[in-house]
Amino acid sequence: MSNINWLGSQDEFPNPIDCPDPDPSVPGLIAVSERIYPGQLARAYQMGIFPWYSENQPVLWWSPNPRMVLKPSNFKCHDSLKKTIKHFLSDPQKNICVDDDFGAVVRSCATTRRKDQDGTWITHEIMDAYTDLHEQGHAHSIAVKEHGRLIGGLYCVAFGGMVFGESMFSHQTDASKIALATLTAWCKQQQVEMIDCQQETAHLDSLGASPVARDEFLAHLQVALKQTNIEIPWKFDKAILRHWL
Structure with missing residues (x-):
């Protein structure tokens, strides 16, 4: 190097x-x-x-070039996920909590074992740095809960109208997809046109993400950073998932 x-x-x-x-x-x-x-x-x-x-x-x-991104309008809410969302919405013991469990969500992303993956890139230094961003209002968590217990979620970074997805985890089938469906529904509501997914994976591809040239991504970023209509602080609950039904 x-x-x-x-x-x-x-x-x-x-x-x-x-x-x-x-x-x-x-x-x-x-x-x-x-x-x-x-x-x-x-x-x-x-x-x-x-x-x-x-x-x-x-x-x-x-x-990286290309850059993996998910345009919220391209999110693939497959029939099986729609069925899961319907059950999720009808169960009073299942809820979405935004930004009140940031540390727990990041720790779960760091410690949840994933197939074909050894270890994690989410170090203690990373946790501390993103917690600082969260305290500044630029990092957010979406926690999926059942009976008050964390069963899935994600955390992300946001500046202006640009959202950067960081990591997801599941302790129950489709819990991370519920979190992502929540985020994409909110992004559509807020006119956020692109969620950065950083690097290409088959899982993200199956959910509608696709690669774009770095120049295109950077050009969009500069426009999105100036977007001022985004609701701050983030406030939404599981009802936003009805967008996908």
Whole structure:
């Protein structure tokens, strides 16, 4: 990674538009830092850059090309998920809680085992950094609960009219899909046109996400950051899921 920028606490990120791939052998890797410095995470998101690394690695900052995104209008609410939503809405013991369980949702995303995946990229440093964003009003959680117990959820980042999906988890079948269906319904209501999914996976593809060129993503980001009609603070409940029925 000899050509990658190593950032100190006062250094700015290279612009992905001007400096798309400093090291072609590691496509999408924009910069590296020893740690996540104060204010750095917020600046990164507003430039279309995000951290993704493992324990005992330096912080790796990415802006991949192409970029996986989910346009809320393209969300695939399959018949089986619609059936699950109907049961969810009719059960008074099942609820959606927004932003009141942020730490619990992030910890669950970090500790829930996933098929064909060893470990997690959600380190203690990541938890602390996103908790700071949450306290600033820029990171949000959607918790899916049954009898008051957390059974699924997701957390995301938002600036202006741009939403960046981070991680989901399920302790019950389709619980993470319920969380994503909730988020996409809210995004449609708020005229959010794109949810960043960062990197392509078969699971996201099955739900309607698709890759776009980095230039297209970054151009949309600059417009979305100026969007001012978004409801703040986030306030919605499970009734918003009726959008998909």
